[in-house]
Every structure is written in structure tokens, then in C-alpha cells.
Amino acid sequence: MKQAGYEDFHYSSTDGLKLYARIYGERNPSALPAICLAGLTRNAADFHDLALYLARHPKTPRQVVAFDYRGRGRSAYDRDWQNYNVVIESGDILAGLAAMGIEHGGFIGTSRGGLIIHVLAAMRPAVLKAVVFNDIGPVVEGAALAQIRAYLERAPKPRTFAEAVEISRAAQKDNFPALTDADWERMARAFYREENGTLVADFDPALLNTMSSIDLNKPLPQMWPQFEGLRGIPVLAIRGENSKLLSAETLEEMARRHPAMETITVEGQGHAPLLETGDLPERIARFLEKAERS
Template identity: 30%
Template structure:
């Protein structure tokens, strides 16, 4: 489905019912916005892992402007600020009040920025494998220098420079870097999560070549009022767990969980444990 909001069209998909009728009672499930990472990817990597949350929530997936199935735009409009404002416009478009906000990686950065700007519309915040500042970039380069192969170091330079030339080159990057993203990566058994994604080189180039180098919301995190769950993977190379620790220290009413057997893709490395922690948080904070 496409929502014509602001100056663009945002693709969104809804999973799970809102109104539930059980025996003699009727109730409405909370709505969660699931914010994908990248930038330059789409929402499909959240499926089917997060589908398990439909027992408790109605899920709204969406693709950022210029990414996935959303409308393309001028490069200068691929900004964190627009991603936040597009999300707010989508909330209004759907006629929602408070929402659960769940973001992974870059989606976590959008989630943090949204919760800082619109705390009154966030009932719960879940930030997975993310960072509150640009400092994650230099740390990721250090970790790659320590753990990565020569091929991985070479292709990652395209990411650091924001210089991917085409989608195939970006797809090759994710294939070469797959063992770095998933702690349990096995070329024979691991789900190849990047094979069927719609990729956008403009979005990722603008982010890593531009605004992510100055991104910093740390001094604003105290504005977040919603109960917050911060999740990290112990072996995450690109958003190292110390950045999740930093986020949790700065947000009132936050809970930090570090998954000891996960890399960046916690949903691939420990999917059931991830769902258990999120469900437990939602039950406890309901």
C-alpha cells in the first residue's frame, strides 16, 4: 500500500488485526511501527521473524523514502530528518495516537530521533543494534581491521566513502560482509537475507558519505519518556555493544539486554530469544 504523505509516497504493509473479538470481550491491540535499517535496504528483512509479535501487536512495516517500494526522490532529500518526518506523517495518515516504535541499526537511529522529537506519541521504544552518535563509524573500522579479511576491508571502503556505483555492487558488499553481520553465519545454512531485497545506492551513499558522519542525539535522549528496551549483539561489528550501553545510560526507564551469541543481525542469530525478550518487555511495561 502507498501513503501519499508530505512530498512523497511511502510504501507500508500491515500485519495482524487491530480489533480482536474473544468470547464476550473485544479489545484493540497496540500498533508498532517497525523501522528498517540500511539505509538503502527495505522492510522485508523483518519478515518473518517479527511476525511472531502479531499475537500481541498490530505491525506496520514501511520503506523509507527513496528505498524499497517507496517513491524515489532527489538525493538531497534522503535525510534522517525526512525519515523522521515521514514516519510522523504516516502515523497521522493512519489515524494513530501513541505507537510502539521498534528500529534496528539505522532504523534504531530513526527511532531514537523520532522519540526525542515526538515523545508524546511513543508508548514504548525498542532500539536494536544501533547507536546514538556518529562515533560508531570509527569503531566499526577498528573492529573490521581486527576481524575482517582483506576482501572485506577492501569492499567496506565503498561503504565508508559512500561510493557504491550500482545495486549489484551493493549486493556484493552484503554477500562478502555477511559473516561479519551474523555471528552464526554459515554459507550452507544461513538465510541469505540480502538476495531478494530492493536496494538503493543513493540512500546508502548519502548517509555514509554525509549525514551519518555528524549524526548525534546523545544529548537529547533524556527527552524520551517512554519505557525503552535497548538490545545489542555482543559480536556486532558495525554498531558495537558499547553504543547500546551508551544509549541505555542516557534514557530514563531503559532496560539494556546484550545477546551473547549474536552479531549485528540478532533476528537471524537468536530469533526466538529476541522475540522472548521483546514480549517480556511489553508484558512488564503494559
């Protein structure tokens, strides 16, 4: 897929599953590779435009790796849905980096990707040289998770990409008034794939079992100890102005516990902001450059 701006990379997990990642750009000894980790049901395509921007940056081009977790995108589906968990997925990311010969990098995690970063902070902190959290923190709001679960379980099945765009827009327009028509289309095309002439969501349907198994009547686990393990690492936290998953209060507490942390609030977007929109690509590029200097 070199013509699309990236190379396909296939590797095996420790339990033998065939997994996939995209690699953008060339290794630059003076720049950290950027490691992109998507949300629960999303995949590497979400980072395509951001990855191209970072890989082709006129001042500091860097290699960018965007992963498809097991059961998403072009990675194989797991026969046991209980293996769709952040600990196993964190191990998959480490296996992929080892196969690529990457020892460390700047990690960009959207939603579940940010939870994986928290796990990596406990499992292998040396791999993290800079962190960008996209609308995620140590506390996940249960009410927002319930809304996401309900949407995934009940979402209509579109027949065309035009229908997919309209379904997504109808469900999320109030939280994302800043998005353009092109933004909505790009989001939908990253979420669905064509299969036998129809559109299907690009993830294993069994992944929804992981959501159904969560008891939202009980407090969700918090990851403050793992977050505090990042205090010596440059961190940028991005929050959608209308996000219900990452509360403003949690963002404030993150800043209190990590005084050097930088924050961005994205106007007119909810969970999770599209990182290729507005000035976010350049602000992320500048953050990574600053992290390298420090």
C-alpha cells in the same frame, strides 16, 4: 498480499511522494501497535517473520506496521537524494501513521530506524509509548560507518540469489557465526529484488550519496539530548555481540542515563542482529506487554 500475512498500504508524503508500508494483523485495543523501522538500505521485508510472530502471538496479538522509507523497497524514489535524511524520513513515518489513524505505538528501530526514533523523540514524543533499539544508540562509531560505506560502494553484483547469499556470507561471516543457511538466505532475499531477469539491490542507488557526503574525519553528531527525552518511556536496547556500530561503552552509558532500560546482547551476531532469530521475538513480545502494563 493478504496471502503473505500482510496488507499493502500506500500513502503520500507531505511533498507528494508515494510511499509504502506493510500492515500485519488487526488493531487490538488492548495492545500497542508495533511500528518497525529498518536500516539505511533495508526495507519492511526485514521484519516479516518478527511481524508475523507479534501479529499472531497467542497471548497478545498486535497490529504491526513495517515501513519502506522513500527510495527503498516499494516506496517511490526521490529526485533529490538530499531528501534521504532522518528528519524527512521521520516526517514520512508520522504522515503514514496519521493516514492509518495510529496515534502512538511501540517502535522497533534497526540502525537508521533507531536514529529516526531519536528524531521522533524530539519532534513528536507522544507517539512513542515503548522503544526497541536494534544495535543503535545516540553514538554511531565512525569506523564502523566507514566499513558499511565501503561495502555498499564496492559490493559485487550477484546474478542469482545463491550468489547473493554467498557474497553476504563472505563479507559478514566473521561477525555472524551464529547464522544458519536459512538466515543468510532470508537476509539476502530481503535485500535484493529481481528486475528484468537480474538481481538489483532494493533501494535507490542515489542513497549512497548520503554516505559519501559524510566527512568521517570529523566527529559524528551525537544524539544524547534526544535519547534523554526517552527517560520516561520503556526502552529495550539490543546489541550484537560483535557489533562495531554500537559499542559496549555506548550501551553502558545508555543504561546509566536510562536506569530502567533493558538490554540484550545477542551472541554470535554483529550489526545488526536478525530480530527473528533465537528467542528475540518472544523477548520483544514480553517487553511490549510489560510496557503496556506500565
